[in-house]
Amino acid sequence: MNKTIITNNKLVYEKLNEKIETQFLSKYSYIEILEHVRDMIHEGNKLLTHPLSGSLKPNETPFKSIVVSKKKEDLDLEGLSIIEDSIASAQKFISGKPTPQYNERILNDFRLIDLSLLENAVNRMVCL
Amino acid sequence: MRLELGKIFIKDVQFGESTKVENGTLYVNKQELIDIAMEDDRIINATIELARSGESVRIAPVKDVIEPRVKVEGEGNIFPGVISKVKTVGSGRTHALVGANIVTAGKIVGFQEGIIDMSGPGAEYTPFSKTYNVCVVVEPKEGIETHAYEEAARLAGLKIGAYVGNAGKDVEPDEVVVYETKPLLEQVAQYPNLPKVGYIHMLQSQGLLHDTYYYGVDAKEIVPTFMYPTEIMDGAIVSGNCVAPCDKVTTFHHLNNPVIEDLYKRHGKDLNFIGVILTNENVFLADKERSSDMVGKFVEFLGLDGVLITEEGYGNPDTDLMMNCKKATKAGAKVVLITDEFPGRDGKSQSLADATHEASALVSCGNGNIIVELPPMKKVIGTLDYVETMIGGYEGSLRPDGSIEAEIQIIIASTIANGYNKLTARNY
Numbered sequence: 001m002n003k004t005i006i007t008n009n010k011l012v013y014e015k016l017n018e019k020i021e022t023q024f025l026s027k028y029s030y031i032e033i034l035e036h037v038r039d040m041i042h043e044g045n046k047l048l049t050h051p052l053s054g055s056l057k058p059n060e061t062p063f064k065s066i067v068v069s070k071k072k073e074d075l076d077l078e079g080l081s082i083i084e085d086s087i088a089s090a091q092k093f094i095s096g097k098p099t100p101q102y103n104e105r106i107l108n109d110f111r112l113i114d115l116s117l118l119e120n121a122v123n124r125m126v127c128l
Numbered sequence: 129m130r131l132e133l134g135k136i137f138i139k140d141v142q143f144g145e146s147t148k149v150e151n152g153t154l155y156v157n158k159q160e161l162i163d164i165a166m167e168d169d170r171i172i173n174a175t176i177e178l179a180r181s182g183e184s185v186r187i188a189p190v191k192d193v194i195e196p197r198v199k200v201e202g203e204g205n206i207f208p209g210v211i212s213k214v215k216t217v218g219s220g221r222t223h224a225l226v227g228a229n230i231v232t233a234g235k236i237v238g239f240q241e242g243i244i245d246m247s248g249p250g251a252e253y254t255p256f257s258k259t260y261n262v263c264v265v266v267e268p269k270e271g272i273e274t275h276a277y278e279e280a281a282r283l284a285g286l287k288i289g290a291y292v293g294n295a296g297k298d299v300e301p302d303e304v305v306v307y308e309t310k311p312l313l314e315q316v317a318q319y320p321n322l323p324k325v326g327y328i329h330m331l332q333s334q335g336l337l338h339d340t341y342y343y344g345v346d347a348k349e350i351v352p353t354f355m356y357p358t359e360i361m362d363g364a365i366v367s368g369n370c371v372a373p374c375d376k377v378t379t380f381h382h383l384n385n386p387v388i389e390d391l392y393k394r395h396g397k398d399l400n401f402i403g404v405i406l407t408n409e410n411v412f413l414a415d416k417e418r419s420s421d422m423v424g425k426f427v428e429f430l431g432l433d434g435v436l437i438t439e440e441g442y443g444n445p446d447t448d449l450m451m452n453c454k455k456a457t458k459a460g461a462k463v464v465l466i467t468d469e470f471p472g473r474d475g476k477s478q479s480l481a482d483a484t485h486e487a488s489a490l491v492s493c494g495n496g497n498i499i500v501e502l503p504p505m506k507k508v509i510g511t512l513d514y515v516e517t518m519i520g521g522y523e524g525s526l527r528p529d530g531s532i533e534a535e536i537q538i539i540i541a542s543t544i545a546n547g548y549n550k551l552t553a554r555n556y
Contacts, residue, residue: 049411052443052481055338055372057470060239060519067412079413082447082482089443089481096472096497097522106238106517112274113237113371116336120348121411 003048005118006040007065008033011111016122021070030099031090033064038083044072047079051086053117058090059099062107063114067122129219130308131358134200134301138227141178141260147292149299154196154228156262156292164287165264170280173267177509179231179246181258184506186250189240189514190540191232191278191370192285193256193380196225196293199362206290207363209344211283217362223296229259229380230292232285233510234266236278237337240514242373242540243502243532250502253542255549256380263509264288275336282368286379307358307392309403312430319400323433326402326461327357327387328423328452332369332377332440333408339368340377340440342406348415352407352422354430357388360404369440372519374496374537375468375545377440386548387436387466402430407452409445416448424455434462438546442470442496446482457486468493468543469553473535494543494551496520497535504530 005022007013013024028036034051041047046069052058102110137152144155158176165174179185197206202220205212231244244256251257266284268277309315316324331340333347340347342355342365355364365382388404395401405426407419427435435456439445449465456463469479469492479492508530515526520537527533536542543551 048413050413050416050444050447052446053334055332055369055375055441055519057442057519082413085478085482086443088478092472092477093470096477100517100523102238102517109237109239109274113336113338116275117334117338117411120335121415 002070003067004070005065005067006033006037009063009065009111009114011115012065012118015115016118020122030058030062030064031087031094033066034083034087034090037066037068038087040068041076041080041083044075045069046073046076047083049121051083052089053114056113057093059093059097061110061114062099063110065114065118067118129356129358130306131218131361132221133305133307133361134221134223135226135303135305136223136296136299137302138225138260141180141228141262147295149225149295154225154260161264161288164291165266165284168280168284170269170272170276171266171284172269175265177263177265179261179263179509181246181260183246185246185509186505187231187233187244187263187509188512189233189235189242189510189518190244191234191236191241191281192367193378194230194285194289195380195383196228196230196289196296197363197383198223198293198297200297204362206293207286207366210341210366211286211290214343217364218356218359222362223299223301225293225296227259229256229261230285230289231256231261231263232266232281233263234281235514236281236370237274239517239519241370242518242520242538244540245502245505248503250500250539253536253539255541262292265510278337278368278370286366309356309358309401312402315400315402319396322398322400324402324431325391325399325434326405326427326430326432327391328405328407328435328437328456330437330439330445330448331406331408334411334444337369337371341366341368347408348410350408352405352419352426354426355404355406357404360385360388372441373540374520374543375441376541377544377546378541381541381544381546381548385546387438387546402432409439409441409448416451420448420451420455423452424459427456427461428459432461436464436466438466440545443481446480450482450484450487454484454486463489465490466493466547467545469495470497471495473497473499491547492553493545493547493549495553496537496543500534500536502532
């Protein structure tokens with residue numbers, strides 16, 4: 001599989017690592033995951049999933065999982081523009097109102113939603 | 129395709145011995161509705177409560193809102209492929225109990241859906257404070273998975289919507305509105321001198337609690353398709369999205385899509401409304417590329433001169449919105465976007481997470497980050513336990529007296545991105 005998942009969500013690592021190599025960066029914040037992916041794009045990896053999640057705003061969930069290509073190619077300019085816009089957007093939300101300190105039960109619900117957003121796409125193994 | 133929509137105006141709701149409509153009052157038999165909800169063994173308890181416009185009532189956490197409707201003539205039934213057999217709907221005659229709604233409430237996940245206030249300042253932000261609501265509060269079986277509970281709650285609301293709608297089957301409507309869209313070549317020929325306008329309707333389709341269904345098909349599995357606008361009025365599209373209150377497109381909003389309504393009002397006058405291009409909002413960039421390519425292809429094939437585009441959600445869907453805008457423009461149409469904005473509390477930051485040069489005309493449905501004060505209400509239907517973890521709520525949002533300070537994001541449909549609200553923003 002020519003894809004890799006970058007995540008700070010242990011549930012994604014536990015459920016998907018067997019199918020797709022997953023880099024579990026447990027100490028990374030939402031923004032740090034985005035920045036890590038931005039750096040990977042600069043190194044030639046291609047952005048495969050959109051960095052922002054559906055209806056959840058960046059200051060509502062602490063979890064973020066993004067799929068990038070393993071193979072390094074020419075700079076993915078479109079992906080770079082999307083990740084930069086996403087970082088700007090996430091910073092705007094988080095500086096306005098930081099992500100709350102949730103209890104473990106709520107954190108688990110957010111892990112589950114983050115997993116589901118990826119799982120649906122990964123299970124269908126879209127042709128890229 | 130031609131649909132007569134018979135509107136029965138509801139001016140009150142009461143419990144009664146049978147479920148019926150009499151002189152503008154909707155009577156519901158409580159036990160019948162509980163029995164329908166309890167048919168699903170994933171639900172262990174259901175309660176029914178009424179909330180009338182103007183009352184001191186707060187409903188939370190709200191999942192979906194459904195206007196009761198019934199097919200009177202024509203093929204198929206309401207919510208085809210979901211609670212009735214798959215059959216193309218949108219023609220014949222349908223009756224709607226306008227002013228009555230089924231509101232489903234109950235806990236699904238730790239961060240929760242939003243609030244409807246039936247009176248006070250919060251009531252100004254939601255259309256459901258003006259209606260007579262039959263609230264269905266459901267409780268799940270212990271240990272059930274989130275997605276299974278979401279499905280059970282969704283189906284209970286739809287089934288009760290159809291059951292209550294049936295009470296309007298033999299009632300003479302107060303008003304009948306006729307909507308008609310002909311097959312493409314005939315439609316183009318009917319008003320050859322008017323600009324051909326289409327509507328690109330983007331359905332939220334990213335995953336758990338972020339889903340929408342078209343004839344029962346999960347929208348993430350569709351490729352863009354063409355829909356006669358009247359199909360939506362019979363429930364061809366139902367909402368399964370329940371994490372963002374302010375810009376959630378409820379099933380009510382699908383049945384009463386304001387873009388479709390307004391395009392029909394001007395159909396034959398200053399534009400020729402050709403139809404709806406349905407598309408999705410997926411997670412993979414490759415899916416976005418494929419779907420927006422196909423949207424562009426439809427715009428070209430249908431020969432549209434202009435399109436309106438609406439989205440559901442913030443962030444990820446903004447990229448679909450911009451890709452659709454770019455490709456519809458390239459296909460030869462003038463494009464107007466309709467969406468809400470999240471530019472921060474001072475309104476100074478970027479409103480959307482993506483942009484393109486072609487996005488030169490946009491109708492704003494308001495800023496979701498604005499703070500609102502909601503005074504306490506005498507009665508709560510559901511629970512306020514989750515206010516501080518609701519989208520738009522924060523630590524300290526819920527005060528001991530039951531009053532709430534939160535972003536207007538917390539109110540159901542306050543900045544809904546199809547324009548079924550009263551907020552906007554203008555350039556001066």
